[in-house]
Amino acid sequence: MPRYQPRQLEPKWQAYWEKHETFRTPDLPTGPKLYVLDMFPYPSGDGLHVGHPEGYTATDIVCRFERMRGKSVLHPMGFDAFGLPAEEHAIRTNTPPRVQTERNIANFRRQLKMLGLSYDWNRELATTDVDYFRWTQWIFTLLFDTWFDDEAGRGRPIAELPVPSEVAEQGEREIRKYQDQFRLAYQSDALVNWCPALGTVLANEEVIDGKSERGNHPVQRIPLRQWMLRITAYADRLERDLELVRWPDSTKKLQADWIGRSVGAEVDFFLGSPEQFSDWKSERSRRGFPAQPGADVLRIYTTRPDTLFGATYMVIAPEHPFVDRLTTAGQRAAITAYRERAATRSDRERTEASKAKTGVFTGSHAINPVNGQPIPIWIADYVLISYGTGAIMAVPAHDTRDFEFAVEFHLPIVAVVDPGSVGEVDRAKLLAGEQCYAGVGRAIHSNEFDGMETEPFKIRIAERLAAEGIGRRAVNYKLRDWLFSRQRFWGEPFPILHELDGAGQPTGMLRAVPPDQLPVDLPRLDDYKPHGRPEPPLAKAPDDWLYPVIDGQRYRRETNTMPQWAGSCWYYLRFIDPKNPQAPVDREKERVWMPVDLYVGGAEHAVLHLLYARFWHKVLYDRGFVSTPEPFARLVHQGMILGEIEFTGYQDASGNWISASDVAEDANGAPVMRIKTPTGGAATTPPTALQARKVDPEQVEKKGDLFVLRELPSIRIESRANKMSKSRGNVVNPDEIVRDFGADSLRLYEMFMGPLEQVKPWSMAGVSGVRGFLDRAWRMIVDEKLEAIALSPAIDDSLPSDAQNRVIHKTIQAVTRDLERMEFNTAIARMMEFVNFFTKESQRPRSAMEAFVLLLSPFAPHIAEELWQLLGHSQSLAHAPWPPFEEAYTRDTSIEVPVQICGKLRSKISVPADCSPDDLETAARADARIAELLAGKQIVKSIVVPGRLVNFVVK
RNA sequence: GGCCGAGUGGCGGAAUGGCAGACGCACAGGACUUAAAAUCCUGUUUGGGGUUACCCAAGUGCGGGUUCGAGUCCCGCCUCGGCUACCA
CATH class of the missing domain: 1.10.730.10 (Isoleucyl-tRNA Synthetase; Domain 1)
Structure with missing residues (x-):
């Protein structure tokens, strides 16, 4: 026999490890601990991809190595098993999604075991396990029970929320309504991405170019009652605490950019007539800047208060509540038409049209508080209702978007920042309103502030605005609250009950399912189809599930389910104590095993999963359930594995080869002839479609930096590795x-x-x-x-x-x-x-x-x-x-050292490893070849690096 | 458009600022064999020179710079890939 036969050997040892529980991890570490975690997979029907074992093998090697070095290693694996594909399969076959999910998990488990990964399989979990999502629901009730204390900078129990006395006087129900406004989990009527084809609402990040990420179906924006998680309350800490973790800088930056903290000012622009302006100003000087803007002002947010003098118009989002009030009779028709278009316009259309700015004048003006000038107010969809105050002051000379808009609609452009001699800026053009400059410089056309540098000017004007009661410093984030509900079946049910009155109508009062009544399991349905209305499938559940009675009060269960992200937000904690019936994780075990010392997974999760998990972790931390501020101490992303390198050539319809340098892509990414228009004008005929052909490596040869056809060297051939995909047929199993x-x-x-x-x-x-x-x-x-x-x-x-x-x-x-x-x-x-x-x-x-x-x-x-x-x-x-x-x-007694003359290698000498610099130089000079080359030359300098090299600089 | 990453032989890649191309693949030649497979040995950056040992020159996407010395550090570009996209 004894050739190497992995097919016999590998199952033998896998069985051995399983039988002897070789990789069982004790509840508590017996030596120095090491927690190594893989991002757990979604168990798709396709099985494992060769990309999975890359990260899994890397962590497995680290674990096996560290075990041998005496560490107590925690190395678990599980499955992120809620999700749309299983539900779609359920709809097609009318079987419960759990059936297909468990089949897929079994296949993944088989494949993972086949790779000999040293997981402690006793700790395996799936997010769809009722025993697991019981605690996902429990954490949701904790979010529901938590408010964020801005002053303390942390989450606290809702019972500790100070309630104003005028609210408290109105009784228990009013107190509860008041509390509901501050919970980390709250309901909101939000414009959502409704996808009729999938029958669900999608998160912004699940929509790509106005189409669903899964299935590429069209998406509409409609208002709907939604559960939201107040992640924005933690924006500051999520950004700051990136300092605490050892992650790739690029990932930290991605998260910081996603959070998108910016510091600027809120400024009120007066909406009355110029005659009333000075009265308004003096009143503001007396009373200060109000927390909430009144109806007499338009409040804007800017990061460049130093450019206030250059604000020549204002823009509010089409959805801004003031639009109706500000629209004059003559503009009403145009405004209404524009708003309707903006509402129905998909993100894709917005993106495609992004080259040309659109908007409509409301007919109204506001007064620039720094110079008393009335400026027109427009609506335009380049201003977003969800960021800042939904209104901006437009400074076309110093903001590229405002500049494009001003050019389009012939609005005045006034330069107020002198760039001086910055490279690519044409100062004369800028001053003439023909160019835009978004950088810093020295103030001009800004009255008494003229000559100030941008940064001190920002500080000075903020002080002035605050003193006059017309502005204040403000911080904004790009990060939005997390839209947390989905209108699907195959997800964790919300542990929330809606109180019903005698007539069976909701009273608007909410309560969380009491902890001792968790989990809320999914009911059995007759069928799993969405009904095409934005009403979740759970609304079809039997009455005994849908209408529980607790303490004599009848309720209707929440019928939304949680998004797939929910289960992956805390699985790393459950692995520490996977069977605990009392708590998500035992505090003592958590304290010794956390944080995760090494977390490995794809860079595609750099923002969402990792940000959401950090958010939940911080809430758990604030509420005392975990001991570390951050869950993942060190993060590594494995690189993507592409398919085999392929050579691709292009042919036209008659089979003539076309050089790759003459091939371009059309809008759909299909290959076409590159159109050569020397004048740069638009082509009149559509480009010729081409066929991509796989070329045998035998027919290709390298010419310079490029590959060409051996037979026809004028034809360039593309050489590259593509992403593995079913459609390309290059997937490795x-x-x-x-x-x-x-x-x-x-x-x-x-x-x-x-x-x-x-x-x-x-x-x-x-x-x-x-x-x-x-x-x-x-x-x-x-x-x-x-x-x-x-x-x-x-x-x-x-x-x-x-x-x-x-x-x-x-x-x-x-x-x-x-x-x-x-x-x-x-x-x-x-x-x-x-x-x-x-x-x-x-x-x-x-x-x-x-x-x-x-x-x-x-x-x-x-x-x-x-x-x-x-x-x-x-x-x-x-x-x-x-x-x-x-x-x-590990040290050689004798080493070979290169000898250079003027940095060029001329000889090598063999010397003792501990040779002194002087001896080394002497030995180098003594080398026959070096001596010959040095003869008659003057040595300007000798560089002697012990153990490395000798270099003579000669003249 | 913005951000991030990467460009080194035919290919994947290696090189604390100090001998560029470790290791593997592929290819070529040889040994073993009736033969093939397998295995083992040798060679392989390019150009030039030499009978051999070997020698010379160039060479890490392009152009500059710092340095005795640059694949590595700095400045400016080019190409490819990933992510992202009106965030005031």
């Missing part, structure tokens, strides 16, 4: 790789492809390459010529020679260091060098082979266990100590 090469080869290849975080193309030849390495490693230890399994005759109990010791200890050192840095590809290269060396050795000491097997084991655990057993061990190596290296053997 892990089942096939395991079948053909083995799980160890798949693991090893995914790590050997390149740095973990980089995007990399798949290559089947590469997989067989690492398989070749495992074959060689096997033959280094096993005698494969024999029928029975036996060690290679080269293996004995001798002590390693000096040369062997150097290889052994250098390899241990390098692999250990690379693992600590998560540089897996170079660690594998070092092990390959080890095998290349030792297969040439006729005497292979057992101790050396054992050290190698231990080094290999985190990467290729099955073959390593098998070899470990062959080397005479009866126990799994999973907890064997990591081999140490001896410093002395």
Whole structure:
């Protein structure tokens, strides 16, 4: 037999690990703890993708390595199993979504186990488990029970919310209504993205170009009662605490940009006549800036209060509540038409039309508070109702959007910032209103502020506005509250009850389901179809589910369900204590295991999942249920794995090759002839459609930087790796790789492809390459010529020679260091060098082979266990100590040092490793070749770097 | 448009500012074999020179700069990829 046969070996060891519970993690760590987490997968019907094992193998290697170094490792896996595909399947087949979901989970579990990942499967969970979502619901009730105390900067129980006495006097129901306005989970009538085809409302981030992310269906905006989570209350802390975590800078920046904190000022523009303006101003001076703007002003938000003198018009969002009031009779028809169009216009249409600004004059004016000038008020959809105050002052000279709008509608442009001599700005054009400049400079046309630099001016004018009661400093965030409800069946039901009156009508009073009555399980339905109305499928539930009676009071259950994000917001906590019936997680266990020390997952979750989870974590922290301010101490993103590199050529309808340099893409991304219009004018005929053809690598050759057809070198061929997709037919299935090469080869290849975080193309030849390495490693230890399994005759109990010791200890050192840095590809290269060396050795000491097997084991655990057993061990190596290296053997006694003349390599000398700089220089001068080249030259300078090089600078 | 990342042999990639191309793939030649597969050995950046050992020159997307010395640091571009998009 004994060739290396992963197909027999791998199931054997997987069964062994399972039987011996090799990777069971104790409830509490027995040594230094390490919590390593993968982003758990959505169990789709397609099964695992080769992208999954990339991150999973990386974390598995870290876990196996650290276990051997004595750490108590928590390494769990689960499934993010709510979601639309299962529900769509349920609708098609009229089976409960749970059925298909569990089938998919079983397949994912099988595939994950097939990879030999060292999870503690006793901790497995799915977000759809009733025992799990019971606590998701419990956390929702906690959000419902929490308000954000701005002064303390943290969430507190709603019972501690100060209630104004005039409210308290009106009794219990008024108090509850008052409290409802401050809860972190609240209801709101929001304009939502209603997708008729999916029968659900989507979050903004699930809508791409006006189409649903899933299915690409059209989306409309309609108002609907929705559950919202007040994530904006935590915006400041979510941004600030990014400092506490070791995450990629790019991800931190993405989150900070998404939160989008900006500091500026709110300013009130007077809506009365110029004659009343001075009265208004003096009244404001007396009474100060009101917390809520009255009807006599239009309140705007700006980050550039220094440009107030350049405000030549104002714009309010089409949805702004003042639109009706500000519209004059003559403008009414135009305004109404514009508002209707804006309401029905999808985001896609807005995007496409973004080149040209649109808007309508209301007929009204407001007065610029700094100079008393009346300026016109317009409505336009480039101003968003949901940001700031929904109204802006337009400063066309210093804001590109305002500039485009002003040019379009011939509005005045007044420059108030002198850029001085900034590179690309034409100062004369700016002053003439022909160019826009958004940068900083020195104030002009700003009365007594002329000459001030932008930054001090901002501070000065803010003080002035505050003193005069017409403005105040303000902070805004791009982040919006989180639209948290979905009109679907397959999600966590909200643990919320709507109180009903005697006639069965809602009273508007809410209560959370009491904790002892959780979970609220999903009811069985006759069918799972959405009805095309924005009313959730749960409204079709049987009455005994829908209308519970508690303490004699009849209620209607909330019929919305939570979005898929909910379950992934806290799963990392449940893994610590997955079976706890009393609490989401035991506090003592939480305290010792948290935070997650290493979290690995795709960069596509850089914003949403990671931001939502941090938000929930902070609420749990404020309420005393977790002990760390941040959940994920360190984050790493694995890079995407692309398909095999493909050569693509293009042909026209008659089969003539078209050079890739002459190919462009049309609006749909289809290849067409590039239109050459030397004058830059628009083409009159539509471009010729082309066919993309896969070209055999044999027919292609490299010419300079490009690839061309071998037969027809004038034809350029595209060479690139594409995203794996069903439609392209370049998806690699892990089942096939395991079948053909083995799980160890798949693991090893995914790590050997390149740095973990980089995007990399798949290559089947590469997989067989690492398989070749495992074959060689096997033959280094096993005698494969024999029928029975036996060690290679080269293996004995001798002590390693000096040369062997150097290889052994250098390899241990390098692999250990690379693992600590998560540089897996170079660690594998070092092990390959080890095998290349030792297969040439006729005497292979057992101790050396054992050290190698231990080094290999985190990467290729099955073959390593098998070899470990062959080397005479009866126990799994999973907890064997990591081999140490001896410093002395990692240093060579004699080293080769390059000698340069004027930075060019001219010779190499061999010297003792501890050679002094003086001796090194002497040895370099003594080298025959160097001496010859130095003869007759004057040495200007000698650079001697001990152990590295010698460089002579000569004239 | 903005932000982030990446450009090194035929390919994936390696290189604390110090010998560019480790390791693997692919390819070529050789050994073993009746033969093939498998395996083992040797070679492979480009151009030029030499009988061999070898020597010379150029070379990490492009153009500058810092330095004794730059794939690596700085400035300015180009190309590709990802994310994002009127946030006042």
